[in-house]
Amino acid sequence: MLRFDIITIFPEFFRTVFDxxxxxxxxxxxxxxxxxxxxxxxxxxxxxxxxDRPFGGGDGMVLKPEPIxxxxxxxxxxxxxQALREAGKRIVLLSPQGRVLTQELAAGLAEAAxxxxxxxxxxxxxxxxxxxxxxxxxxxxxxxxSGGEPAAVVLVDAVVRLVPGALGSETSAxxxxxxxxxxxFPHYTRPPEYRGMGVPEVLTGGNHGEIARWRRRAAxxxxxRNRPDLFERASLDEE
Ligand code: 9D3
Numbered sequence: 001m002l003r004f005d006i007i008t009i010f011p012e013f014f015r016t017v018f019d020x021x022x023x024x025x026x027x028x029x030x031x032x033x034x035x036x037x038x039x040x041x042x043x044x045x046x047x048x049x050x051x052d053r054p055f056g057g058g059d060g061m062v063l064k065p066e067p068i069x070x071x072x073x074x075x076x077x078x079x080x081x082q083a084l085r086e087a088g089k090r091i092v093l094l095s096p097q098g099r100v101l102t103q104e105l106a107a108g109l110a111e112a113a114x115x116x117x118x119x120x121x122x123x124x125x126x127x128x129x130x131x132x133x134x135x136x137x138x139x140x141x142x143x144x145x146s147g148g149e150p151a152a153v154v155l156v157d158a159v160v161r162l163v164p165g166a167l168g169s170e171t172s173a174x175x176x177x178x179x180x181x182x183x184x185f186p187h188y189t190r191p192p193e194y195r196g197m198g199v200p201e202v203l204t205g206g207n208h209g210e211i212a213r214w215r216r217r218a219a220x221x222x223x224x225r226n227r228p229d230l231f232e233r234a235s236l237d238e239e
Contacts, residue, residue, distance in 0.1 A: 001030060001031065001032070001033065001113075002031070002032045002033075002110065002112065002113065002114070002115065002159075002160075002163050003032070003033045003034075003113070003114045003115070004032065004033070004034045004035070004115050004116075004117060004156055004159075005035055005037060005075045005076075005114070005115075005116045005117070006034070006035070006036040006037065006116075006119065006152050006156075007037050007039050007068065007071045007072070007075070007116065007117065007118045007119065008036055008037070008038070008039060008119040008148070008149055008152070009038065009039050009040065009050060009119075010119075010147070010149055011036040011037060011038045013036070013149045014034075014036040014149070014152075014153070015036075017153050018034050018153075018156065022160065022161050022166055022167065023156070023157060023160050023161075025166070026160050026161075026163060026165075026166040029165065029166075031160075031163050031164075031165050031166055032160050032163055032166070034156060034160075037071065037075070039063075039067050039068065039071060040067070041071075042066075042067040042068075042070040042071040042074065043066075043067045044066075049064070050063055050064060050067050051063055051064060051121075051122055052064050054123065058123070059123065060122050060123030060124075061122040061123060062122060062123055062124050062125065062126055063120060063121060063122060063124070063125040063126060063129075064126060065126040065128045065129055065133075068118060068125070068126075068129050068133065069129070071118075072091055072116055072118070072133055075116050076089050076091060076114060076116050077089075081132070081133070081134070081135045084135055085135050087113075087114075088111075088112050088113035089112065089113065089114045089115075089116070089135075090109055090112045090114070090115050090116070090135045090136055091116045091118070091134045091135045091136070092109070092115060092116065092117050092118065092134065092135070092136045092137075092138050092155065093118045093120070093125065093129055093130050093133075093134035093136070093137045093138070094117065094118065094119055094120060094138055094139070094140075094148030094151045094152060094155070095120050095124070095125060095130065095137055095138070095139060095148070096139050096144065096145075097130075097137060097139065098136070098137035098138040098139040099136070099137065099138055099139065100139050100140070100141060100142075101138050101139065101140045101141070101151075101154070101155060101158065103158075105136075105138065106155070106158040106159050106162055107162050109136075109155075109159045110159050110160075110162035110163050115159065117148075117152045117155065117156070118134065118148070119147060119149050119151070119152050120147060120148045121146075121147040121148070138151075138155065139151070140154050140155065180234070181230055181233060181234040181235070182219045182223045182230065182234055183219055183222050183223045183226065183227060183230070184219060184222075185215035185216070185218045185219040185222070186218050186222065188200070188203055192204060200214065202214045220234075220236065
């Protein structure tokens with residue numbers, strides 16, 4: 001059982017987002033548990049203040065460290081990064097300054113027993129959270145979000161489907177796109193002609209060797225066109 005605890009100032013954001021598809025099935029099967037918690041619940045002042053002005057000046061507000069350290073302390077126990085990691089607990093701070101989420105990082109998180117996810121907001125999060133509380137500081141890519149919540153949805157989804165048993169026996173996480181460093185090949189289904197657009201003849205011809213060669217070539221071509229960064233690193237043979 002893998003448990004996710006998400007710390008956020010918008011717990012309602014997550015109310016229905018994990019109730020669909022593979023994630024819903026994994027929860028129903030007792031493979032994962034996902035809960036969102038209101039950061040304001042760990043404040044100690046009357047007005048439940050979670051943010052403050054940045055030292056050194058500048059625009060915007062910064063999430064204060066105390067409620068976040070309190071929340072992680074309550075949800076994960078100890079608050080020393082090395083001890084947490086040894087106990088199978090990962091404390092993930094979502095931030096634009098993090099390492100970019102990859103399939104490999106998701107696979108590592110899927111082996112944990114407990115993942116606490118901290119969603120940033122405003123201009124940022126007090127750096128002592130990244131420095132002394134989080135085991136991982138993670139970004140989901142080079143674009144600007146309004147906060148960590150959409151990133152938390154992406155991260156949880158990517159991790160849950162890698163938990164053993166989460167995918168039906170018909171699908172294997174191992175033979176999915178990215179495992180070979182190439183994008184997936186193009187897919188077609190009926191009808192064989194739609195609005196004047198056909199389907200590559202090889203796919204309807206029933207020659208499985210030819211189909212396999214066509215798919216590999218099409219995957220390589222798609223990768224070269226859409227993801228030159230992946231194409232450069234793919235270890236392709238001469239053929
Ligand atoms: C001008 C400096 N900005 C940092 C690049 C300010 C800023 C923008 C957006 C500070 C926080 C945010 C909110 N974003 C996230 O919390 C976030 C995020 C993202 O914006 N992009 C990709 N991954 C992530 S994970 C969390």
